[in-house]
Amino acid sequence: MTTQQNIAAEEKPRRLPRYTSYPTALEFGSLGPAQYKDWLKALPDGEPISLYFHIPFCEKLCWFCGCFTKISNTMAPVARYLEILKTEIDLIGQITGRKKISHIHFGGGSPTIISAPQFRELMARVKANFDLLRAAEIAVEIDPRTCSEEKVKAYAASGVNRVSLGIQDFNPAVQEAINRIQSEELIAENLRWFREAGITNINFDLIYGMPRQTLGTIAETVAKTVAFKPSRIALFGYAHVPWLKKHQQMMDKHHLPEQAERQAMFDLASAQLQQAGYKAIGLDHFALPGDSLLIARDEGRMKRNFQGYSADPATTLIGFGASAIGSLPGGYAQNSPDLKAYAEMVGEGQIPARRGLSVTPLDIMIRDVISHLMSHFAVDPDAIASQHGIRYDFSRERADLEKLSAVGYVKRQGDSYQITKAGQPFLRAIATLFDHYFPQDTSGIIDRCVHESEG
Numbered sequence: 113m114t115t116q117q118n119i120a121a122e123e124k125p126r127r128l129p130r131y132t133s134y135p136t137a138l139e140f141g142s143l144g145p146a147q148y149k150d151w152l153k154a155l156p157d158g159e160p161i162s163l164y165f166h167i168p169f170c171e172k173l174c175w176f177c178g179c180f181t182k183i184s185n186t187m188a189p190v191a192r193y194l195e196i197l198k199t200e201i202d203l204i205g206q207i208t209g210r211k212k213i214s215h216i217h218f219g220g221g222s223p224t225i226i227s228a229p230q231f232r233e234l235m236a237r238v239k240a241n242f243d244l245l246r247a248a249e250i251a252v253e254i255d256p257r258t259c260s261e262e263k264v265k266a267y268a269a270s271g272v273n274r275v276s277l278g279i280q281d282f283n284p285a286v287q288e289a290i291n292r293i294q295s296e297e298l299i300a301e302n303l304r305w306f307r308e309a310g311i312t313n314i315n316f317d318l319i320y321g322m323p324r325q326t327l328g329t330i331a332e333t334v335a336k337t338v339a340f341k342p343s344r345i346a347l348f349g350y351a352h353v354p355w356l357k358k359h360q361q362m363m364d365k366h367h368l369p370e371q372a373e374r375q376a377m378f379d380l381a382s383a384q385l386q387q388a389g390y391k392a393i394g395l396d397h398f399a400l401p402g403d404s405l406l407i408a409r410d411e412g413r414m415k416r417n418f419q420g421y422s423a424d425p426a427t428t429l430i431g432f433g434a435s436a437i438g439s440l441p442g443g444y445a446q447n448s449p450d451l452k453a454y455a456e457m458v459g460e461g462q463i464p465a466r467r468g469l470s471v472t473p474l475d476i477m478i479r480d481v482i483s484h485l486m487s488h489f490a491v492d493p494d495a496i497a498s499q500h501g502i503r504y505d506f507s508r509e510r511a512d513l514e515k516l517s518a519v520g521y522v523k524r525q526g527d528s529y530q531i532t533k534a535g536q537p538f539l540r541a542i543a544t545l546f547d548h549y550f551p552q553d554t555s556g557i558i559d560r561c562v563h564e565s566e567g
């Protein structure tokens with residue numbers, strides 16, 4: 113799950129940011145298209161960039177879903193949307209000129225709703241406007257229920273080399289409670305298609321903290337997951353935001369695990385995965401040795417971004433499609449989430465981004481501090497400030513880190529602070545210490561760790 117899919121973008125009660133961006137999307141205000149156009153024009157030629165495509169359609173609604181999507185029972189709205197998306201690609205390509213691309217991500221919603229010929233056409237349009245690097249990673253989020261062998265062949269032929277399958281949970285009672293029924297046989301069939309087509313970088317998305325989940329069902333789901341040997345696993349905590357996603361109320365009749373139960377589920381799954389040979393990465397990822405994210409983490413290259421964690425070296429991401437967010441050296445730009453408004457703007461030849469934020473050199477430095485903390489559970493803020501050529505006084509932050517050290521959540525090593533095993537569940541709360549937009553005065557850092565919502 114990525115911020116591109118708008119999980120918990122707004123806060124009620126106050127939720128801890130996931131820091132897939134800094135400043136977070138909560139700080140976005142109105143952004144003039146001229147500003148975004150200037151940022152796009154100013155992109156340097158030699159540097160590879162990343163592209164994100166949002167496909168906001170699904171066939172059926174999962175009741176846990178926190179993503180920005182619409183249910184469509186016919187293909188006509190999808191086909192219309194794809195035409196607009198292709199026009200947007202031309203529009204942006206004309207402004208940036210032919211840029212080199214190191215990474216492409218298709219997210220949603222369900223990109224698998226697109227037919228095989230439609231996917232080939234979309235990729236052809238991307239290639240008509242940009243130069244894909246030979247080593248580019250091209251990733252697609254897969255709803256196994258709407259995937260097919262023909263679609264997998266189209267992905268492979270278009271250069272797709274990583275897929276993330278929405279698994280969530282294998283237990284039939286949980287699947288019923290979340291309105292997401294999919295059999296193990298279906299997953300096995302999907303995996304056969306991918307592996308036969310040569311797509312071997314396979315991620316599984318699992319969720320803990322949902323109705324009817326117990327330590328027993330979690331253990332069973334993890335055991336089944338391990339048997340399928342995906343190279344990478346994301347183990348997301350269920351984000352319950354019914355004030356934003358009304359359909360999540362469908363699950364309110366069930367007991368939702370409390371924070372302590374959630375933590376026990378995460379700890380159990382994490383131990384089981386590590387016993388099976390997976391290495392823990394950051395907040396919620398696991399990977400087998402040889403996985404590119406694990407290698408990037410071990411080499412200190414892993415970053416926090418809208419994809420959660422990424423090995424992509426690009427510093428620029430351009431978002432395409434309704435609600436998509438781009439991150440450029442100048443700042444963030446988000447396309448309109450209103451499908452009609454998005455289509456009208458693109459149809460009139462206008463850039464469809466209307467919200468965003470210019471970033472200052474201080475924001476960029478703090479983003480690096482937070483990304484480092486979220487990725488490596490350790491940070492030397494002064495070293496990062498000096499890499500950015502910024503003189504900054506971290507004494508308030510260091511005083512709070514000392515308080516955390518006194519309760520065993522943090523360990524000081526020279527000028528660097530390392531989050532201990534006991535402190536790891538509070539990673540997001542600890543990161544708020546550095547966040548200039550997060551109210552620092554309302555509660556002490558220890559209270560914040562213990563009381564604020566981690567969901």
Ligand SMILES: C[S@@+](CC[C@H](N)C(=O)[O-])C[C@H]1O[C@@H](n2cnc3c(N)ncnc32)[C@H](O)[C@@H]1O
Nearest residue numbers: 113177178220221253254255278317348350351
């Ligand atoms: C956009 S979906 C991926 C593709 C596809 N639509 C699917 O569901 O299979 C991305 C992932 O976000 C995660 N997700 C969605 N809603 C969530 C929520 N409320 N809390 C935590 N994770 C969520 C799920 O694990 C899902 O697989």
Ligand code: SF4
Nearest residue numbers: 170173174177179221
């Ligand atoms: S298929 Fe994925 S995006 Fe669509 S409703 Fe289910 S979780 Fe959400």
